[in-house]
Structure formats: C-alpha cells, structure tokens
Amino acid sequence: MGYEFLSTVNAALNLTCLAFLLNGYRHIKAGRRDEHKRSMLLAFGTSGLFLISYLIYHAKVGSVPFQGVGWIRPVYFVILISHIILAAIIVPMAVVTVLRGWKGKFELHKKLARWTFPVWVYVSVTGVVVYLMLYHLV
C-alpha cells in the first residue's frame, strides 16, 4: 500500500488546525469563552491527528529530498529547520496552555497563550508551505 497520500492529509490537517486557531483567537477577542475553548480544543485534536499521521508517514515513506536548485534551496531549509525546531517546542507549550485554560487558571493561561498562539500559527503555516514547496512548486 502506498502511504504517499498521507503527505496531503498532513498538509490538510495543518491547514484545518490553522483555521481552528484563528477562529479560537477571534472568539476570545470577542469575549466568547465557550466558543474559544471549543475551537482551541479542536485545534489541539487536529494537531494530535497530524502527529499520528506524520509519524506513520515518516515510518513508511522516510524523508523526501528537496529537488529545488539555486536560491530557493536556502529559503526552503530556513523554513524547514525553523518549522522543525518550533514544532518540537509547541507540543509542551500547547499541552500546558490547554491545561491552564481547562483548570481555569486564566491569568497564567493568558501569559503563556500570548506565545503559544503565534508560534502555533507559524508552525501550521510553515507546515503547509514546506508541503507545497516539496511536492508542488519544484
């Protein structure tokens, strides 16, 4: 069975996560706490599904070399490496942010969420950008 299709599934999950994150942010800025909570938990669940699919993909397909040449190569690697480093950091950040929200520790939640939100958005967007560059642009 070919597992290549999972790269598209992964990009779609990243994009879905981004939509939930932006929606959750919009809700809290409008004071809608329940909707904020629901959207952020959906973003968290989508990221969990992404992680499972990502691990299966890399176990079965391995790593795919970037084919681009010239100036696009350093651009690709800067995006890829920053994406990987921040993707590792966002996992514990997201867990702690959700736990603080869940337990009602909103002041602490807010402090961390101000970092978690932009980092998570960056990781989701660059996940899609890396996918497009690797499979569709070159």
Ligand code: HEM
């Ligand atoms: C990892 C997922 C989450 C992220 C990224 C996130 C992000 C944010 C952000 C950016 C803010 C606004 C901070 C500001 O005004 O500067 C916020 C506030 C808030 N969040 Fe979350 N959130 C998450 C999960 C949750 C959960 C699960 C709850 C559960 C109840 C929650 C409840 C709240 C509440 C009540 C506020 C308002 C705090 C206040 O203004 O006093 N959040 N969150």
